[in-house]
Amino acid sequence: MAAKIFIDGAAGTTGLEIRERLAGRGDLSLLHLADSERKNPVARAKALNEADLVILCLPDEAAREAVALIENPAVRVIDASTAHRVATGWVYGFAELETDQRAKIAAAKRVSNPGCWPTGFLALVRPLTRAGLIPADFPLTVNGVSGYSGGGKAMIEEFEKKGSATQTVVRTYALSLAHKHVPEMQVHARLAHPPVFAPSVGRFYRGLIVEVPLQLWALPNKPLAADIHAVLEEAYRGRPLVEVASLEETMQLKTLDAEALKLTNRMKLYVFGNDKNGQVRLAALLDNLGKGAGGAAVQNLNLMLGLQETTGLM
8 A cells, every 4th residue: 555645835946846756656645735735734634644654845934834734643654844854853854864763764753854064064074073073172164055945035136036137146144153954964064063154055956065164283183085975985885876976086176066966866076185284074965855855755755665765856
């Protein structure tokens, strides 16, 4: 029997992405609400409690309210909002984070989908903190550039609305140093202090480069770029959706294109190093709506339903 899936918030940017990935799958049955019922609490509660698995694509407070409406103990939940990413009782839905993360997701009733920026940051940093190459109290910075779809409907309209669209090419944000992505970066990388998060958004719809620069000479063991690369390569060996570029490939690159993996659910990691200066720039390339959002949700859904991890993904 096909599993019943309800996407609460299916009309939003992430909801539409997930629905597109699930469309046409014979192993799933999607529950739908008419437009007139999407904000009706009775209709929503009925759908939330009839589903085998619910995916929440809502603002944080609305996501918490949706969880409170679920009374059926058999219903499993994936929350794509920020509301539960560091919450007790929720499993963090980055399948590649730890060696046993897949199993935890597969067994979980409540899974929090990661943010797009934290996905890139954690992919680069967590293997290095786990290996002891980066101490828990080491000061870290994360920067990069994302497509404007990462800002949801409001930012999409800002960049695309005829007659009043912003002419910005690239701009910075999160200047208060208190962005909602930071807690999950700190907690799941197991850092003693929050990293400095310095993101930018560019005039392109989807795609993301996340960078973490490191002064290797300041690390306790003064590792080389090859040491950093070896840890990352081992961490993601056999992982179908995460690739670590070889040092030979990386040495030949002059630039990275933030849109290179758009419309995919994959992530590629790079180690750009200069051993003479004792420095590296670690980079993660992904689609902020793919592996950074909708693709990750479908990957988690597959794991929770006991299906092939990459079903419906590319």
